[in-house]
Amino acid sequence: MVDTTHEMQIGELAQMCHITTRTLRYYEDIGLIEPLRRLEGGFRVYGPETLVRIQHIQELKDLLGWSLEEVKGVIQAEDEVDNLRSRYRLSRTDQERLAVVKQATGVIESQLAMVTERLRRLDGMRGALQAKLQRYGELEAELREQVRSQEGKL
């Protein structure tokens, strides 16, 4: 069982995500995350699931090169599906729930397509780099030979 009781304030969360508190507040501003609740003094309190969420956000941002606005789109679709399982369950008909799942499936499918495409291109890049590395290796050997034969003349 995961420790779901570890609550933290913004500074600790920032440390764990390797980002700044400013960034966390910014993400909140644009609707990407939200604290679990606030202390009386106004301090934000987060649960561990926010950490996971941030990591997810960073993956979409860094690995797929998406803007935070784009990230927001897919995250919201995923959120809606999660909500189907929990407290918002009762407020929808099965028809509506079905529509939500279909919609989210579409989002995930297109996401998967992009990931696959990227994998393909990155793999091509890897091939090119390896080939280049081989050529450089040969060139290096050649030059080494030149240097050696010149040293022989001294």
Place this chain on the structure above:
Amino acid sequence: MVDTTHEMQIGELAQMCHITTRTLRYYEDIGLIEPLRRLEGGFRVYGPETLVRIQHIQELKDLLGWSLEEVKGVIQAEDEVDNLRSRYRLSRTDQERLAVVKQATGVIESQLAMVTERLRRLDGMRGALQAKLQRYGELEAELREQVRSQEGKL
């Protein structure tokens, strides 16, 4: 044999790269590319190798998420090696050439490491997406069942 004689002006090159002329001039400003030469009137003239170069730049930018400044670094290292083979050959000793190749090899190796790492993470992402897709599929089947049984009651 590749057609190495097809020269073009900035507009045509922009079209082929699917970018704007502004971007091409900007890339020139920051030292990423350079026209083959200029017409008397000042018009830039490019060869087909610039097209390849631009595509390379875009790959580093899009696939690896690098800034143009970072891109410039690796491109310059690669350029230096290319120069070893051509007209700047005579201006260096073999020792110096060897150093250039080693340096470039390092650049390419670290590039390869990054690509590999990215491939690994992207593949993890693909796995997660596929798993999610499966869960959504099951959820959808479940909901479909619900809807069907409710329709039966009408």
Place this chain on the structure above:
DNA sequence: CGGCGCCTTAACCTTAACGTTAGAGTATGA
């Protein structure tokens, strides 16, 4: 030689994603 489309430089504008600073409040150990 006139017009049309493409090219030139230069200067200012835009947007995302934060960084930085200021001024004030909060939580907590000594």
Place this chain on the structure above:
DNA sequence: TCATACTCTAACGTTAAGGTTAAGGCGCCG
């Protein structure tokens, strides 16, 4: 209760990567 470290909001600053506009040359067709 006080010092210290953390947090709050609000506002202005920054940077990369171009977009946009202006004011003017170039090349070539008819």
